[in-house]
Amino acid sequence: MADDKRRPLNSTAASLLGFLHQGPMSGWDLVALAQDRIGDFWTITQSQVYRELATMHQHGLVDKGEAGARDRTPYRITESGREAFTEWIARDPGPETIRVPLLLTLSFGEFVEPERLQRIIAANREIHEHRLSGYLGGHDEQRISPFERATLDFGIRYERAVLDWFDRLPELLSRTSRLS
Numbered sequence: 001m002a003d004d005k006r007r008p009l010n011s012t013a014a015s016l017l018g019f020l021h022q023g024p025m026s027g028w029d030l031v032a033l034a035q036d037r038i039g040d041f042w043t044i045t046q047s048q049v050y051r052e053l054a055t056m057h058q059h060g061l062v063d064k065g066e067a068g069a070r071d072r073t074p075y076r077i078t079e080s081g082r083e084a085f086t087e088w089i090a091r092d093p094g095p096e097t098i099r100v101p102l103l104l105t106l107s108f109g110e111f112v113e114p115e116r117l118q119r120i121i122a123a124n125r126e127i128h129e130h131r132l133s134g135y136l137g138g139h140d141e142q143r144i145s146p147f148e149r150a151t152l153d154f155g156i157r158y159e160r161a162v163l164d165w166f167d168r169l170p171e172l173l174s175r176t177s178r179l180s
Contacts, residue, residue, distance in 0.1 A: 013052045013061075016049065017077055020075060060081075
């Protein structure tokens with residue numbers, strides 16, 4: 001496909017191309033790697049992976065290998081795929097969009113029974129405690145790149161900030177004054 005007719009990559013496709021720089025991988029491998037490496041801050045579903053691989057193959061960004069064990073088909077990034085990834089990674093990523101399901105529920109908390117809301121809050125706190133524990137104990141900082149280390153540091157700081165917020169939440173929820 002000609003460079004001037006190439007459609008811009010979406011973030012899912014670009015992420016997959018980024019992972020394929022490490023070598024050929026099946027869709028299954030890519031799903032597992034995405035969950036491990038970026039799953040805490042960027043969601044990629046199995047159906048998205050296979051849909052994007054098919055589209056990228058159609059556009060010449062990846063080559064599709066022969067099916068191997070368990071019908072896993074390896075994909076390899078092409079030169080055109082490397083060029084598309086290079087264009088994507090050099091762009092300004094733009095502002096982030098915060099989507100926190102707990103905050104959506106909490107914003108309408110007056111409609112949730114107090115005991116139910118407390119269970120929801122406790123369950124979410126546990127998720128963040130578990131994630132922080134994984135960040136603190138699950139990585140050999142000598143074996144990861146400085147870029148992965150910076151991402152890990154953000155995750156650690158983010159989870160600590162969220163847990164601090166959970167500590168303040170009872171006080172915040174007990175305030176009776178409201179804006180009129």
